[in-house]
Amino acid sequence: MNMRRLVGFNLLTGIVLGIGGFYLGWYGAHWLVSSLDIESLDYFGDTDENDLSLFFGYILGVIGFLVGLGFANYPLARLRGYPPSLREKETTGVSRYFGLSTDHKVVGMQYFVGIGGFFFIAGVNAMLIRFELLRPEPNVFPAGNYLTLVTEHGTMMMGMMTSAVLGPFANYLLPIMIGARRMAFPRIEALTFWLLMAAGVILLSGMFYGGLPTGWTGYEPLNLQGNMGMDAYILFFAFVGLSMTLLGLNMLATVITMRAPGMTWTRLPIFVWGVISTAILQLLAAPVLIGVLAMAAFDRTIQTGYFVAAQGGSNYLFENLFWFFGHPEVYILALPGFGVVLELMAVFARKPVWGYRLAVAGMLGVTLLSFTVWQHHLFVSGINSDLRPFYMLSTELISIPTGFIFICAMGTLWRGNITFSVPMLFCLAWVFNFLFGGITGIFNSDTPSDVTTHGSFFVMAHFHYTIMGGLIFTFFAAIYYWLPKMTGYMLNERLGKVHFWMMFIAFNCTFGPLFALGFEGMPRRVVTYPTDLQGLNDFVSASAFVLGISMLVFLYNLVYSQLFAKVPAPANPWGSKSLEFQLPSPVPVHDFDRIPVILDDPYGYGEEGRIVARPMPIPAGAGGEV
Amino acid sequence: MMRKLGHGARIALIWLVASTVGDVLVATVLTPHLPPGTGSTEASGQRFDNEVLTLVCIPIIALILVFFSYVLIVFRRRTGAPLTDGPPIRGNARVQTIWIASTTLIVLFLAAFGTYELLGGAGGGQGSGPVFVPDASAASLAQGAKPLQVQVIAQQWQFTYRYPDDGGFESAQFVLPVNRQVELHVTSLDVIHSFWVPALGVKADANPGADNIAYVTPTKVQSLHIECAELCGLFHGYMFDTGRVVSAAAFATFVAKQRAFVAPVTRYLPKYATTYLPEPAFRAG
Amino acid sequence: MSSSQKKISGIVAVMAVAGVAIGFYITGYLMSGPAAFHPTVTPGPSRSVNLTLQTDAAVGPSLAPNPDWVSYLVQDQSGKWRRTTVWSLPAHTLVHVTVYQFDGDSGLRNPFMAKVRGTVGNSMQVNGKTRNVIDPDDASHTFAVPALDLIVPLMGVADDAKNQCGYGPCAMSNAHNTITFSFMTPGPGRYRWQCLVPCAAGFLAGFGGPMQTLGYMDGFLNVS
Secondary structure (H helix, E strand, O other), X not given: OOHHHHHOOOHHHHHHHHHHHHHXXXXXXXXXXXXXXXXXXXXXXXXOOOHHHHHHXXXXXXXXXXXXXXXXXXXXXXXXXXXXXXXXXXXXXXXXHHOOOOOHHHHHHHHHHHHHHHHHHHHHHHHHHHHHOOOOOOXXXXXXXXXXXXXXXXXXHXXXXXXXXXXXXXXXXXXXXXXXXXXXXXXXXXXXXXXXXXXXXXXXXXXXXXXXXXXXXXXXXXXXXXOOHHHHHHHHHHHHHHHHHHHHHHHHHHHHHOOOOOOOHHHOOHHHXXXXXXXXXXXXXXXXXXXHHHXXXXXXXXXXXXXXXXXXXXXXXXXXXXXXXXXXXXXXHHHHHHHHHHHHHHHHHOOOOOOHHHHHHHHHHHHHHHHHOHHHHHOOOOOOHHHXXXXXXXXXXXXXXXXXXXXXXXXHHOOXXXXXXHHHHHHHHHHHHHHHHHHHHHXXXXXXXXXXXXXXXXXXXXXXXXXXXXXXXXXXXXXXXXXXXXXXXXXXXXXXXXXXXXXXXXXXXXXXXXXXXXXXXXXXXXXXXXXXXXXXXXXXXXXXXXXXXXXXXXXXXXXXXXXXXXXXXXXXOOXXXXXXXXXXXXXXXOOOOOOEEEOOOOOOOOOOOOOOEEEOOXXXXXXXOO | OHHHOOHHHHHHHHHHHHHHHHHHXXXXXXXXXXXXXOOEHHHHHHHHXXXXXXXXXXXXXXXXXXXXXXXHHHOEOOOOOOOOOOOOOOOOHHHHHHHHHHHHHHHHHHHHHHHHHHOOOOOEOOOOOOOOOOOOOHHHHHHOOOOEEEEEEEEOOEEEEEEHHHOOEEEOOEEEEOOOOEEXXXXXXXXXXXXXXXXXXXXXXXXXXXXXXXXXXXXXXEEEEEEEOOOOOOOHHHOEEEEEEEOHHHHHHHHHHHHHHHHHHHOOOOOOOOOOOOOOOOOOO | OOHHHHHHHHHHHHHHHHHHHHHHHXXXXXXXXXXXXXXXXXXXXXXXXXXXXXXXXOOOOOOOOOOOOOEEEEEOOOOOEEOOOEEEEOOOXXXXXXXXXXOEOOOOOOHHHHEOEOOHHHOEEEOOEEEOEOOHHHEEEEEEEHHHOEEEEEEXXXXXXXXXXXXXXXXXXXXXEEEEEEEEOOOOEEEEEEOOOOOOOOOHHHOOHHHHOOOOOEEEEEEO
16 A cells, blocks of 8 residues: 555545535634524533534535545546546455445445444444333433334344445446446446445434434424434435445436346346335435424524424424335345345256246236335324325235235245255245235234234334345345355355354244234334343343354354365356356456357256356457457 | 155155145244234234244245255265356246236235235324324223323433323323323434333334324233333333233222322423424533 | 465464454453442341432533533542432332432423422422422423432422533532432342433433433442
């Protein structure tokens, strides 16, 4: 690493300028508020808090961070007529991974490490929550800090994990799968990652500004009442929303415009369809979140009253807008999993995806319907009781397209030649988990039943079954399946199986009893509960710790196999016909020497003589075979 | 006999047995333990609802689990067997049609059934203009032509209760007469809370500046556990309370005693209203 | 080990150590709360505990990082005022509470809380006079333990009183009301107590900041 790299635009300069920007905004706004003497900002003196300064600090901090990383270089150079710097296009060296890079493979690896890190932090939060719930009375964390933990865990998981599959795997693999050399907007691709990292740090810092009492939903007016930590919540989700919107835009643009010749819509790998439907949701839902958070930010800083009943506002406004984003959000988390499961099942059953068009219809149907169901989160909130039957119907309708995915998975395995590799085990666990997540969803969607289950541990168990069972299990399936392709080294299979069985059993022991606890009447987000529920809670906590240990097994496997054992991955370890497995492992810097011409979909198992792709023919005399 | 059957028929047979056994167990063993019990008309309705949903879901769960277990066992690659491809079946129009048709039918049935069960209000908060108003029982009509009104006032972090039919006195105790239809008006003085009485099958969010009405007819004399089901700040976990369902006579005694006890403060209370927006409202001290 | 392998291993090791250190720091930070105060128990057949409190409109820079926040203070055995709201009390014991009320009135959100409940005799002494209710608008704070159905509204200092206290801890020479009451502690357990008056200036509904941070306007009775 030479001097130029150290002082150049990289993570280090990003952090330095980020901290500088933060204090510039913090003290600048303090000076502004005191020198302008605006009456509506007088409350800053009473509360010993200054939300405006914190907002300015965070925003300038993020801008400084991005400038420090080098995001301003290209536009500035072009504006001033200089040739753009090519630093972001560097192709060698470890230092690429610690700065702005427009190589989709570098961004994919950055996402993998970054998302993994925050997943680990949020997971530790969950361990601490379960540690606290070992006893019916608070004994480890004071009541307020417990709520901060709950909020940190929920918000981080719901925010950062939106990119758990799309970030690492779609960024890395989607261009290759569709026969492209890069994403449509490489600089935006890098921006989505660094925005997400900045957002994660902002959220974590919130606990030092008085904590976050609201849970991941951030309901008004508790949000407005909260300490300065809530500013961190608002800006975290706003930046995550921005990142999500750009990520979805980039994915859609790439799939629409950059498919290789012959890559028709029905020849796309089914994983790409999972990405497409997720991207549609991200592009359309996340801006609503940014909008509602802007209103919340105005309420907190310049004293507007969007959500204050006494000022003509309404908390229903927040609830509706939030869930208009929030329900598509949970499908943003679930849909990539659908794609991963079908993609992998075809490979490990050695059969084509059964009912490809039905699966696509299922994903798009879920995408479309997920915008029509948001008020099922508000069945007992006291809004629009006459619309309840409609939202009950629309919510239950969504199980029809979800059912398509199940029948396609069933059809794909039927009469197959099934190999129980580690990725396949995780896909099969998805079937089990998502089945129970979906079935319990029927209880939540049914209004009379929801009166009991709403806001209880039942709901908590339900969405952990769908999101953790649906997303995180497929996330690990994708890691075991594709990471060898990305790094060039296999993961240890024996450790992988230990990880799987520990995680699968502990997961069900953790969240299964929560259904019962919900039925027993335990509300969510409580630090204390009746003593007769202690037995079940202790069992759940113990299982949760085993679940946490299973993650350490994975971490050990990752470090051991990638840094020490280093078993080289063959180009096609799973015998897949998909394009990415026709390239060497790891994928070389320039993915395809020649753009392929697509002749068929990648599922021609058992179909003799079907060729997926061949390299673009070279005009006569231009060169030899590739 | 199994030998002669095809894979599909075997799966169907195992599924039939599993779902029959499962449903019988649900109807006999599980149902008495299903929440929220039979403490009120609404709770009984919800329990019936939960029972029907469980009965419908068991065969679906059984189908998926039986199918996957069977397929994974029968079509697994044996140790040492070559990695040959399976048959290239890319779909089956008939199976797909049956699947779509049957899931649609189940879903439509569930939605229709849920709507039918909802017509009685189901104990949920319905806002200020309730649509699904249950009919009062004869026992309730004998105690009064109109439902008993009880207002639930939530604040950080305590519920209090107002009895407008009896001079509008306020009490820290939640007491209801048995077999009388009750119209609960739930509101909040600050942030969102949720009034949850598990044993009565009642849950209604308490919103600042909004009235949320829920109907319930308690059918059993018992003591109640009351909880807040919406995160409302620091002491959300401590925002629980107890209540009682008592006989009509005991209720009259409670009213008389409590009314006398709180009389000194009753004159300070604002006039009974469906919502209150006390000052200071916003950021003030 | 190749050089790149060494480099990556080094980076991973540094990241792991930093992560664990940050994790421990954050966990420790979140575990910290106000330290419990153990008042002296008067032994003998009439076992009792004396608890002396004061309420300040602004807790002052010497006692808290947020000098403008409203707060309860408790007097320890040496006569020093401490800012902690977690008090350890023996079970089934009479607690005699004396509150020096230095803060002005804010008014109750729910006027019902102006009635004294749950104390011995369902009443309190305000500057020596027995009261069982006050005008809700005069309330400055309350001492409430909802699980015991205990509530004592504390009358605020008149707005025009002379020599009002600025920053806490307030001296006895400042204008104040003296409120005394007694209550029996229940069986062992942790009981939260809180203020029900919207007294956190500047926050929505007067209920943010000090009202939602342990150590100011709400705390626990650790009864054992």
